[in-house]
Amino acid sequence: MATAHESDGALDDVIDPELPASTYVLEPDLVAPLVRRIVTSHDGGTHRSTLPFTGAPLAAVPLSAPADVVAAVERARAAQHDWAGTPLAERARVLDRLGVLVLERQSEILDLIQMESGKSRRSAFEEVADIAQTCRHYVVRGRRYLADRREPGALSVLTGVRVHRRPVGVVGVIAPWNFPLTLALSEAIPALLAGNAVVLKPDPQTSLSALWAAELFAEAGLPDDLLAVVTGGGQIGAELVEHVDHIAFTGSTATGRTVAAKAGERLIGATLELGGKNPLYVAADADLDAAVPGVVRACFSNAGQLCMSIERLVLHERIADDFLERFVPAVRALKLGGGLDYTADVGSLVSAQQLEKVAAHVDDALAKGARALAGAVHRSDVGPFFYAPTVLDHLPDDAVCLREETFGPVVSVSRVASDDEAVHAMNDTELGLNASIWSADVARARRIAARVEAGTVVINDGYLQAWGSAAAPMGGMKASGLGRRHGREAIEAMTEAQSVVAQRGLRAGVSMDTLYAVGGDVPSRVLTGAMRVMRRLRLP
Ligand code: NAD
Numbered sequence: 001m002a003t004a005h006e007s008d009g010a011l012d013d014v015i016d017p018e019l020p021a022s023t024y025v026l027e028p029d030l031v032a033p034l035v036r037r038i039v040t041s042h043d044g045g046t047h048r049s050t051l052p053f054t055g056a057p058l059a060a061v062p063l064s065a066p067a068d069v070v071a072a073v074e075r076a077r078a079a080q081h082d083w084a085g086t087p088l089a090e091r092a093r094v095l096d097r098l099g100v101l102v103l104e105r106q107s108e109i110l111d112l113i114q115m116e117s118g119k120s121r122r123s124a125f126e127e128v129a130d131i132a133q134t135c136r137h138y139v140v141r142g143r144r145y146l147a148d149r150r151e152p153g154a155l156s157v158l159t160g161v162r163v164h165r166r167p168v169g170v171v172g173v174i175a176p177w178n179f180p181l182t183l184a185l186s187e188a189i190p191a192l193l194a195g196n197a198v199v200l201k202p203d204p205q206t207s208l209s210a211l212w213a214a215e216l217f218a219e220a221g222l223p224d225d226l227l228a229v230v231t232g233g234g235q236i237g238a239e240l241v242e243h244v245d246h247i248a249f250t251g252s253t254a255t256g257r258t259v260a261a262k263a264g265e266r267l268i269g270a271t272l273e274l275g276g277k278n279p280l281y282v283a284a285d286a287d288l289d290a291a292v293p294g295v296v297r298a299c300f301s302n303a304g305q306l307c308m309s310i311e312r313l314v315l316h317e318r319i320a321d322d323f324l325e326r327f328v329p330a331v332r333a334l335k336l337g338g339g340l341d342y343t344a345d346v347g348s349l350v351s352a353q354q355l356e357k358v359a360a361h362v363d364d365a366l367a368k369g370a371r372a373l374a375g376a377v378h379r380s381d382v383g384p385f386f387y388a389p390t391v392l393d394h395l396p397d398d399a400v401c402l403r404e405e406t407f408g409p410v411v412s413v414s415r416v417a418s419d420d421e422a423v424h425a426m427n428d429t430e431l432g433l434n435a436s437i438w439s440a441d442v443a444r445a446r447r448i449a450a451r452v453e454a455g456t457v458v459i460n461d462g463y464l465q466a467w468g469s470a471a472a473p474m475g476g477m478k479a480s481g482l483g484r485r486h487g488r489e490a491i492e493a494m495t496e497a498q499s500v501v502a503q504r505g506l507r508a509g510v511s512m513d514t515l516y517a518v519g520g521d522v523p524s525r526v527l528t529g530a531m532r533v534m535r536r537l538r539l540p
Helices: 030-035 067-085 089-102 105-117 120-146 188-193 204-219 234-243 254-268 288-304 320-332 352-367 419-427 442-449 488-494 512-518 524-538
Strands: 047-049 056-062 151-154 159-167 168-174 197-201 227-229 248-249 269-273 278-281 312-318 372-376 390-393 408-415 433-436 456-459 497-504
Touching: 030 056, 030 204, 047 204, 067 168, 067 197, 067 227, 067 234, 089 105, 089 204, 105 120, 105 159, 105 390, 120 288, 120 488, 159 524, 168 234, 188 197, 188 488, 197 234, 197 408, 204 227, 227 269, 227 278, 234 254, 234 320, 234 372, 248 254, 254 390, 269 488, 278 288, 278 419, 278 456, 288 312, 288 320, 288 408, 288 433, 288 497, 312 320, 312 419, 312 456, 320 372, 320 390, 352 390, 352 408, 433 442, 456 497, 488 497, 488 524
Parallel strands: 168 197, 168 248, 197 227, 248 269, 278 312, 278 433, 312 408, 390 408, 433 456
Antiparallel strands: 047 056, 151 159, 159 497, 372 390
């Protein structure tokens, strides 16, 4: 069975490119204009992607060879010089058009995302909305984020400082398969606005969505070569890290460590968006009617294949039974399906490998004594990789799914007697991406949030309000990552701060050198006095 996942550089799905076109679900007419955008010399072979809903071959996608990565970065670097000199307003206009186009042309990309990832249309729409939001945010706020900053100098009167933000050059983006549009573009958007070029390597299973996004950028007016796409597995990803000036990586914590080590060796910046084992606490005062649908969405959106997805429910013992009485039937009622429409609540897992991992986590927990309140079955009647939304209770401490990210539709239940115990339970993991707190008292929830080790804490929602807040930095604490996407932080990661420090007063003959020319202890006495005055005046 075809798989989409690899992290050791090997790609086990490289195929004979001569297979007849009729083998594939996607018409060659639809695929050809997209694959033309790949930077490839056709030395890297061809990858066969799979339609997760049925397991049928979806498309044949040419792969890049390592030399193609070098060529893509060189071309991007050459194009970046002019782009950095293009007025910011013009760069922002391209993003503005992209945001309009993605909404206008959503039906095309919704189909493609669903067919490549197997997700529900609702989850695919969240990607479209995210890109429109991200474009709008940076169009409106980009000027402020990139503006020169005036700062006081060493001696306020004599020195003026301006801090400029300069693009790093070529930003590499490495993306996984679970959000094919969002993760292709959400780092590319601030990178390009800041005057960088981007070379993007999507997961081989979801290359077409990324290529569609690159095509849309071209339609929005982005000059050639500024957003190049290379295709391939871990070997091509690793090659990209060798040549770019900043790497924005989204994927597993294990691969993230490898990427970070290489970035450290090369002394380039790295933004790492990694895995999560995200907790959700339902406090004793939570409004359960409101909580139940929100918690269901938080756990099972994109069949749990979402980095911010909730995998651990922490319930206050006072409401635990009441909550589960409503939650479990709502989970059982979720409709699984693979149609290219909004009828299904939950789609398929992406691949046989993902299915295997999810089933192994559930089987391990059940074998160790856990009880399944819902799900725990492979739904092969719906499609080869579908798995029923699963709620596990009474898990022993050594259950694998309590520690390792499952990345599937599986949530565990635990009970606590107080908010303090809840904080302890939420923090009991090496990961720290997202957390959610449900309480009728938002001020109390904020106090709990301040003690939770997670890059985002969402009150009375699972993840969507945090992800959708494009101004709010998003990323992981602990082993969930380094750096943040969205907001000012994303722009700052992909630009270098340059301080231009000017001595004023040379014309009037006042400078550090005129002071030093006096000689003896005069300069140090004058400077000592000046520093005392500055302290009294509280000058920064
Ligand atoms: P993965 O780490 O296996 O692969 C991610 C990407 O890295 C793919 O494009 C892959 O080809 C590439 N890659 C693999 N080995 C590489 C190497 N040695 N050097 C450079 N690139 C390499 O991850 P996956 O299983 O495909 O994706 C799922 C993971 O992504 C989950 O852990 C999930 O939590 C995480 N994720 C995190 C976020 C976030 O924002 N924090 C978002 C989505 C997914």
